[in-house]
Amino acid sequence: MNFISSRENPNIKLCQKLLSSKKYRKEYGMFVLEGARLCLDAAGEGVPFEFVLVSSGAFEKNPDELKILEKSSGGRIFEISPDLAQKLSDTGSTQGIFAVCKTLDKKDITSTICNNGKFIVLDNLQDPGNVGTIIRTADAVGISAVLLCGSCEIYNPKTIRSTMGSLFRVPFIENCDLREVLDEFKKKGIISYAAVVDFDAVSLTECDFSGGCAVVIGNEGRGLPDEDAGMCDKKLTIKMKGSIDSLNAAMAAGIIMWEMTRK
Amino acid sequence: MNFISSRENPNIKLCQKLLSSKKYRKEYGMFVLEGARLCLDAAGEGVPFEFVLVSSGAFEKNPDELKILEKSSGGRIFEISPDLAQKLSDTGSTQGIFAVCKTLDKKDITSTICNNGKFIVLDNLQDPGNVGTIIRTADAVGISAVLLCGSCEIYNPKTIRSTMGSLFRVPFIENCDLREVLDEFKKKGIISYAAVVDFDAVSLTECDFSGGCAVVIGNEGRGLPDEDAGMCDKKLTIKMKGSIDSLNAAMAAGIIMWEMTRK
Incomplete structure (x- = not known):
């Protein structure tokens, strides 16, 4: 394994850029996975790596895992110093394992939205x-796909970390147009619900999720704008016993997805 | 309103200490609330403030809110410079509103665990x-009390922020002994469940939560130790469609609490 000692090495500089800003991730069409588990998850799902950086000693005790990452990178695996690894890292104490990947293929709305699917x-x-946690939960409960309209970027290191590898398993589409998505739901006979805080909306436990269904979740602070909620077929609400706004967006989405897929 | 300009002012130093470490929070028996919403929530719940610090201009547009905080602090409200507020703050961009409070009265296990209650x-x-989000969700769904055994401190600024004021509404007890808690459940006829990742455990949707019940949630990484799980009456599991460990601890607890209180 080749050793990279210089901060000026092009791979180090690329990795740093990709970790630092959405602009570079977009420009290069790449992003970074950090940590053994995420990298191995991605390798397990067949995600090809551009290259892998491993801190000296990080894999000494795990030669098998090193082999997997070496294979997924086509041999483009480099050793870096622990100092350099910590400098790259987005976390307080890094495992010193980074994989640089191409952003996943953008899926097509028409083929992603299938009849009888369950969508968020x-x-x-x-x-x-929140976005990462929602993707992770969607994976756990078996949601068909996650569609993001104007939400934060999925390749943000914090989002990636929160997904815990689920972004390789759950189909998702970024930068969707809400109207286009809702039109596609209509075409496929999928009932769309706007998740709102409104006592007059249908209670989550009274919604019929037996067929194809979709729920639109709004912004953390402002919720769903009336205009967007009005485009959906129905409105649903989580009836609270306690304080009316006592669920954060990820938890609300999680409970809603749980109910959508609950048997 | 008196103006504090010096970083050496005793109130500033106290606030800084309380924000910085559990040690000081324990020593002084106090903690800090940051942000208008949290402070107003606490005031609304009748929490008395030791004193309040407000950044110059923070409440210029909200004289009514200022009055509430002034009242809850018995007039001990001080203006500080925006610079000083940012220095105190735990967040990237502060609203510049801090309330120093006494830690809440420690509740008693015997009187907190009531017959027919729902406990986490x-x-x-x-x-x-995670702990903050669980307390917030417990408030939303109407859990009777949250009992913490060896978990992180509730007065940590991050926990406080995640509770969004729910810590003033949901009864909680810190530093519980699990065995003592489970003994009390037994005495009160409350069925205790260990939340585990185990396909042989009872599925969450098949548990009978109609009477008094309690669920024990384990550590984020390691889950619940066998020994602790074994002390509970039963074991429950969230049957996943996707990856087996695809729920974080707060989300798992949230979905479990939702089911415990679902009508």
């Missing part, structure tokens, strides 16, 4: 942790 | 955001 639409969600 | 027990949860 994120309308202007801004917190990377 | 956090066994060694370590992430402040």
